[in-house]
Amino acid sequence: xxxxxxxxxxxxxxxxxxxxKLLFGVLMVGIILxxxxxxxxxxxxxxxxxxKDDQVPFTINKGQSFGAISDDLYxxxxxxxxxxxxxRARMLDAESKIQAGVVNLRRNMTIDEVLESIxxxxxxxxxxxxxxGWRLEQIAQLLGQNGWDANKFIKAAREExxxxxxxxxxxxxxxxxxxxxxxxxxxxxxxxESQIVEMMLYRFGEQFDTQxxxxxxxxxxxxxxxxxxxxxxxxxxxxxxxxxxxxVFYNRLKVDMILQTDPTVQxxxxxLKAGKNLSFTDWWKAPTKEDLDIESPYNTYRSKGLxxxxxxxxxxxxxxAATEPVSTDFIYFVATGDREGSHAFARTLDxxxxxxxxxxxx
Numbered sequence: 200x201x202x203x204x205x206x207x208x209x210x211x212x213x214x215x216x217x218x219x220k221l222l223f224g225v226l227m228v229g230i231i232l233x234x235x236x237x238x239x240x241x242x243x244x245x246x247x248x249x250x251k252d253d254q255v256p257f258t259i260n261k262g263q264s265f266g267a268i269s270d271d272l273y274x275x276x277x278x279x280x281x282x283x284x285x286x287r288a289r290m291l292d293a294e295s296k297i298q299a300g301v302v303n304l305r306r307n308m309t310i311d312e313v314l315e316s317i318x319x320x321x322x323x324x325x326x327x328x329x330x331x332g333w334r335l336e337q338i339a340q341l342l343g344q345n346g347w348d349a350n351k352f353i354k355a356a357r358e359e360x361x362x363x364x365x366x367x368x369x370x371x372x373x374x375x376x377x378x379x380x381x382x383x384x385x386x387x388x389x390x391x392e393s394q395i396v397e398m399m400l401y402r403f404g405e406q407f408d409t410q411x412x413x414x415x416x417x418x419x420x421x422x423x424x425x426x427x428x429x430x431x432x433x434x435x436x437x438x439x440x441x442x443x444x445x446x447v448f449y450n451r452l453k454v455d456m457i458l459q460t461d462p463t464v465q466x467x468x469x470x471l472k473a474g475k476n477l478s479f480t481d482w483w484k485a486p487t488k489e490d491l492d493i494e495s496p497y498n499t500y501r502s503k504g505l506x507x508x509x510x511x512x513x514x515x516x517x518x519x520a521a522t523e524p525v526s527t528d529f530i531y532f533v534a535t536g537d538r539e540g541s542h543a544f545a546r547t548l549d550x551x552x553x554x555x556x557x558x559x560x561x
Contacts (some may be wrong), residue, residue: 242483327386332511357374375510426506534559543558
């Protein structure tokens with residue numbers, strides 16, 4: 200049987216035509232997908248995570264990977280999509296331009312605006328170290344030495360309304376003293392005093408985490424826990440004694456004893472002496488016998504219970520001690536005078552008097 204050449208050519212032509220149609224179909228699907236992805240990509244570029252314009256201090260650590268930065272931005276709800284963010288950064292060659300430090304980001308920024316902010320050189324960042332146990336005025340003095348207005352910082356801490364969940368049980372007219380977390384901060388030179396307060400409150404929320412805050416709410420409330428922590432911070436020297444010192448004060452409260460803690464007297468005295476004079480520098484000097492008679496709700500030698508508010512800004516160790524004190528039956532303690540700053544603890548007044556005689560000779 201003979202097969203004509205024209206028949207073979209027609210069959211080959213059909214196969215080739217089908218292949219072309221299939222290839223064309225695949226190509227069209229690819230084009231449609233690419234166009235769709237492109238439209239989605241550029242749609243996402245113009246979108247903002249929020250309509251709110253509140254500002255969030257965002258920290259980029261030295262050596263932090265771009266992936267970690269992207270994830271952190273997403274967790275803080277400063278970007279909507281990490282994939283689009285990273286692709287856009289690659290397109291703009293932004294990864295190599297990231298600057299370590301603290302940058303102020305608004306919640307309603309686009310991806311391009313975020314990238315521009317975190318790649319801007321912040322040569323004017325100022326490094327400021329706030330020490331555990333400082334009071335508000337001392338922090339203000341430090342900021343004043345670094346170019347900010349100390350009075351504006353104090354006003355922001357005392358008068359502005361701050362929307363943080365951990366401040367919910369703070370008395371209405373109380374300042375945020377006690378919640379200005381002690382740490383080393385890199386502060387952009389263009390930050391306002393209010394933004395610095397906000398930065399410190401954010402840091403408090405990061406360090407005094409959800410688990411600790413919940414435990415504090417279930418026991419004494421967050422505000423009273425911070426008041427206690429502020430006293431522990433001024434009394435304790437050794438880290439391992441902080442939970443024990445906290446237990447002494449809680450034990451006293453349980454049996455309706457006055458706290459009789461010197462730092463509260465110092466706070467009351469220094470507040471009276473300093474007034475509005477921010478050049479005052481004699482903070483925290485040992486109290487005299489006359490100081491113990493100062494009439495103030497903060498003087499725990501005269502007033503029962505905790506003082507009305509924190510007397511200092513405690514660090515994390517004191518906050519933990521006030522939240523999770525050890526269980527003891529100690530009612531007294533006295534400094535031993537050793538180099539480590541140790542204390543001797545006692546259950547009874549007789550034991551305490553013996554310790555005082557032993558360590559202080561009186």
